[in-house]
Amino acid sequence: MVREKLTDFTIQKEAIISSLLIKRGNGLFNQGLHDIFNRASSSKNRLKIEDVQVIIEAIELKQREAEIIFYTYFGSEYDKNIIVNNTLIGSKFIEAEFYYDTRVLKKTIEIIDPNMYREVVNINFQLFILNIASLYENLVKLIELLIKKRVVFGDRNPHLSVHLRVLIAYWDNLVELDYRKNDEFYIWLTSHRTYLDQYLSQINSLRNSFIHGYSLNLNIDSISNEYVVKNYDNSTTGFPQPAGGGVISDLVLNTFVDSVVNNTKNLTEDVLNLFQSKLSHHRTKVPM
Template sequence: MSNFAAARNALLSVVNRKILSSKITTVNKDINKKLEIEINAFKSLLDGIEGKFRKCEMLYITYFENIDHAVLSGNPATLPYLMDCTFIDGTATLRQVFECDDRLLYKEIIDMNFQSFILMISSIYECLVTLSEVMLKKVIIHGNKPPQSSPLHDYRTFLKILISLGYRRNDELSTCINGFDAYFDGYLLTIYSLRNSFVHGYNQNLASDTLTYKIIRFESHFAATSPLLNVDVFTKEVLDRSRDFINSLYGTLARASSHYRKSLPA
């Protein structure tokens, strides 16, 4: 399973150093109290990001990596479906066995775990926005009642607007996020469209095209017949790019705030 220890430790080192040297301001906390810089809360935020990501990895490996498109397309010939997974995280080992002998139940399990995957990824992205706004000066400003969290696509949009207006400059944060534009432009709105559908609606947003099991709710970046919408392909791309982004953002936030003259939020 993924290990973010090197990037995490570099980030924690910067925060600890700033706290010990009293290089902390309340400029973001004054806008939103949850952005207070406190080491235990900061560790909990990182734990939440990494724990949710590992859960997404487990969902992908257990249910999507070797998904049986034939069964999901109506052919039960290969049932029962069996997946025996062993997950290793440091010195910890977890074995998970998934076996199903019914086509409709298998479809239901895939549908529900895809929903869990999307909701978890969406939550990770919102936590990464929170992390950025703990470490760096705020990008999104709300009134007296800030929302619980801000979607990553809103954060990207506001950051680009502030830069274009000259209120912020192109810096390490914008360079980091812009480096993932190809992925975000293609996938982020579809992820949030699916997320909102799952939270506020009842559709599963998956269906078979008679050969493969695909996402049927998507934004204009994708063509309806694109293999990128196959559940296994889509979840793999989201997982890989999200892993890369977490590592990149951790490193960016550490570098952007590490100078001894800078206070947090930088």
């Protein structure tokens, strides 16, 4: 039986929205700095102060969905032996209860066929990756709304689809050129750099494969008897092949999903706490 509390960013969200409304009333929110990069776009595509609440709600919804997928299929209930051995004696029951605030979700799943179990694991891994990739794009939208622009594409609307790794590359260049300072937000980025450098390219590669390709991106490693993430490029990711070969432990399926869901929660919570703290100061102007 799984019983887990889900992520809730209500406190940060309400504090951020309240501070922004105060700043708009005091003339400390400059919409023009956003509009200047959106001249070729219709007004409906322009990011506005009102979008902040919707973006944060989208982020926390996707974080909760990632947690539900993880705890249901890849946490303590995950059974690699069913997949590796293609056998299932009796039924595989998964009972889960999730809650936050006063909300409760209960799930009961019964699987009686090993092939179906593998299929359920495969499809939920795909949903997990697409959900996380979308969360990161929403995080970029929030950063680009509250902090002065880093990603500029001329006449194109820079907010439609910007990957987090693209934002990071621009941000690094601006700090290196001394156009932006090594401020609290860049320190936040640096504090999560080990995870981001290791996982972002892999997540993006998986996302593209799921959307544009047909591979399951998972495979049984016959030597280790593990179900592992495949289709990685050790020249561009932080998952180099171990000396002498063998399975890459970080790419074992349940370990990979565990690392992604927890690191994503930590980096998102940290930046929301930082926004809450910075915006609460009466002198802070937006975008920062």
